Amino acid sequence: MSHSYADGLPPRESALSAVSWAAVFAGAVIAAALSLALLAGGTGLGFLSVSPWGDEGMSAPAVGIGIIGWMLFTQIVAYGIGGYVAGRLRTKWVDVHSDEVYFRDTAHGFLVWALSAVVSAALLGSAIASVASGAARAGAAMAGTAGTVATAAAAAGASGGGLDQVTDYFTDTLMRSERPDASGDPDTARGEVGRIVAMSLTRGEMTPEDRDYVIKVVAAQTGLEPAVAQRRVEQAIANAKKAAEDAKVKAKQAADAARKAAAAFALWGFASMLIGAFVASLAATWGGRRRDTVHRV
Structure with missing residues (x-):
């Protein structure tokens, strides 16, 4: 089955990838660094807001709400800036429909979020594995000396x-x-x-x-x-x-309360990550649109 084109020639296809990986890496690094900085700041504010004295500091529910709010704020700020930077730094695509440009910018923002999340998960998993390995060695040593009286x-x-x-x-x-x-x-x-x-x-x-x-x-x-x-x-x-x-x-009531708190924290963490992905994608489209409107003087 044959196709005909207006000028008799098929449309040109670029030999390069549509992904500007340099811009994606730059946005991911910025997002990770800002997340770390905001996490450190939130930790400091958290320690200042609590007190061992009963009549001072924030209550436990208020602290929980504050942690969730700061977690959402961190995702919005870090991935908003990271996505915007990736959109501004990507190369300008020529002979590409505006809808395709919008899709590519969205994909760049999502890649910024995904790359930052994967790197963070890898680093966190490495730290957890190291701690677990040390605990296993300590447990084996204790079992060797006290196994007969366990x-x-x-x-x-x-x-x-x-x-x-x-x-x-x-x-x-x-x-x-x-x-x-x-x-x-x-x-x-x-x-x-x-x-x-x-x-x-x-x-x-x-x-x-x-x-x-x-x-x-x-x-x-x-x-x-x-x-x-x-x-x-x-x-x-x-x-x-x-x-x-x-x-x-x-003891069972305390364990059940801890289980519910951990479940709520995990669900809010999942929600904050989804918000971070959305914000990074949206900010990348803003940055890409600004990038395309800049003309050489």
């Missing part, structure tokens, strides 16, 4: 006692007397009972042997009747379990 330490870690507390607990079971001495040292008895309670909370319940022994110790140290001492021990165990459950609930 199970016991983990069991005692829930109560904050450590391996010594586990060892002391099993030593106490070997040294128990069927009839605790009422004239014994109260501090020694308190420490022994405390270790029993800590191990019971770690296990989730107190064994019958531990319960009977604790009742005898309490009765001997306080002079209470065994029945009264038993009720006191059961009440104390119930209170300890409730406190442990409350602590777990609070």
